[in-house]
Amino acid sequence: MCNTVKVSPRKLDPETRAALVDIAAKLLAEHGAEALSTRKIAAEAGTSTMAVYTHFGSMSGLVREMVHEGFARLERQFAKVRRTDDPVADMAVLGYAYRQNAKANSHLYAVMFGGQSLAGFSLTEEDRQYGRYTLLTVIDCATRCIEAGRFRQGDPRPIAHEMWIATHGVVNLELGGYLIDPANADRCYDGMLSSLLVGAGDEQRAVTASMAASKRRRRREVEVDPEPAEAVATRR
Structure with missing residues (x-):
């Protein structure tokens, strides 16, 4: 006779879902797809394997949630950037916000754009809409x-697409450790963005002033401090 083991929903912390997403993404980033x-995810979260299926239905569903969560965090970061009477400075701050969010959430960034095929998961058109939605802020x-x-x-x-493509390229090289002089990543980004802004029709003098204004705003408006998954898990 086969007994079915039931897991009581009361044993699942309300924040277990978020912890599982972060832990899975970090395992992937640090140890590869085999992890x-x-x-392994349940062990890191201090819960049962059933929790993955309860919250996501399958491992593929968990990977999909990583993608959605990654773009949700990016959107929240964009929302912190103020709309001012200098929209060019606003554009520069948005680009900086994109970079900082990617660096703070590099474990999610690795799967947001479908660069890896995991657990039978592949991006759908609906999934891509999560990314395209964030582009509306830049548009x-x-x-x-x-x-x-x-x-x-x-x-x-x-x-908007040019800004996204260029910033995405810098971020990929920065995260991958491919920049010849990592200490000058900000300078590299600022130079690239200034060229794009002038190419879009702005005057160099105005761009220089807006870039200076954006630098004064960056630390004040772009503060990325994601809570580590381990901290979330310990509150169970």
Whole structure:
């Protein structure tokens, strides 16, 4: 006779879901795809393997949640950036926010763009919408730059995509340790962004002033301090 083991929902902490996502992503980042198993994730979280299936349905569902959570954190970071009467400075702060969020959540960043095929998971069109939604903030900023006469008239979407593509490239090289002089990552980013802003139609003198203004705002508006998964798990 086979007895079915039931796990009481009362044993699942309300924050277990968040802890499982962070722990799974960190195991992946630190040890590779072979470390991504329900047993290892549950052991790190101090819970049962059933918790993974209770919260996500499957390992594939857990990977999907990593993607969604990664973009949710990026969106929350963008929301901290103030809209000012200098939209070009706002654009620079948004780019800095993207970089800082990626560095603070590098374990999630590794799977956000579908770079790895895990547990049978592959990005769907709906999943990609999570990423595209965050781009709307950049499109809105580019629109304000055009309306303010800082960028040439035209469609703001290509400008937003160029900003995203360039920043994403810098972040990938930075996280991968490929920059020849890692200490000058900020300088590299600032130089690249300044060139893009001038290319979008702004004047060099105005760009220099806006970049200086953005630097004064960065630490005040872009504070990324994600709670470690271990800290979440210990509150069970």
